[in-house]
Amino acid sequence: MPVKDHPIDRLFEFDGYNDSVSTHGVKYMGSKKKLVSYIGTLVEELGVKTAIDVFTGTTRVAQYLRQNGVKTFTSDLSWASTKYANTYVHNKNNRHLQKHIDEMNKLDPINGWLTKNYTGDVDESETRGNGRCFKSKNTSRADAARDYIETLDIEPWEKDTLITSIIRALDSVDNTVGVQQAYLKEWCERSNNNIEFRLPVCLEGPTAEHFEGNCLEIEYPESDMAYLDPPYSPHEYSTYYHIWDSVARWDKPDTDLKVKRRIDRVSKSDKYNDSMKSDWNKKDKAIEAFEKLIDRLSVRYCLISYNNESIVNQTALLNSCAKFGKVILREVDYKRNIMSQIGNSSKNNPSKNQKNKELLILIDKK
Secondary structure (H helix, E strand, O other): OOOOOOOHHHOOOOOOOOOOOOOOOOOOOOOOOOOHHHHHHHHHHHOOOEEEEOOOOOOHHHHHHHHOOOEEEEEEOOHHHHHHHHHHOOOOOOHHHHHHHHHHHHOOOOOOHHHHHHEOOOOHHHHOOOOOOEOHHHHHHHHHHHHHHHOOOOOHHHHHHHHHHHHHHHHOOOOOOOOOOOOOOOOOHHHHOOOOOOOOOOOOOOOOOEEEOOOOOOOOOOOOEEEEOOOOOOOOHHHHOHHHHHHHHOOOOOEEOOOOEEHHHOOOOOOOOHHHOOHHHOOOOHHHHHHHHHHHOOOOEEEEEEEOOOOOOHHHHHHHHHHHOEEEEEEEEOOOOHHHOOHHHHHOOOOOOOOOEEEEEEEEOO
């Protein structure tokens, strides 16, 4: 392994947030936008040249690592994450795609799948509270743009970049608190804005490969380090961001429930598909999943980002990590995720007024 030896006990002796490196993404529960500089400093101290961002999500950590010269592989269950990864982490110069962005912005709107499922301003008496995620003036343009992308004979990463532009544009005019489990009863200010498609930023740095699927089954390449940022709660991310996955795949599925969730992610449906379920959402299986993953990764270092209010007890997690090598811990004050601040989650959370902490756990498997 081309990783320098280092007294890891002193690796977390740094403070502060450095925002000199920009990352990009949609609103996302558990986003590491404010933690990437801590991770980046650690990676630099370790001399890491190759990494795996196992639960890449919106790819913010992978973006940061790429811009700091680290060849970073990515993976996730989410179909939308594939688009983000191929847009920001594994892409090439994308300036030639501006012509397609321009065309997408000029297309005539259509009453397509998004408009039929996720608007609430066509007939207020029928749709209030049901699928009320976007104004129809915006979904109709997104419908036309997404159909247009399907007609293009271009490389997969190029299509993914254009798809990401649609998701980013919709995210800027949505009527939610950041997740697609419920929509606001009244239209929020940003939902009144007009959608605009923009070419995603093309970042500099080495490229690698994205793997879509279950991390306990993917055959990852040998790397210096793996970064693990699994789900924190019993809630499935696949239900929080079901619209983005549908835009990514564009299979236009049937929908159900007030939020118009795609039918294969509705547990009571006979079309329900449990392939998106994760052991990290289950309190009785999360520790075992951690151990399986750490054991099968061919890396020297594992860096785990976890929350002190997660379903796995901190002591139990540290004890499991210690089975694989030397462990050090850094706690970082971090803003509580939005779902724990609202509704019943806030009322039933005894620690809602306490500081939330993000745990950075480093394992040296040498």
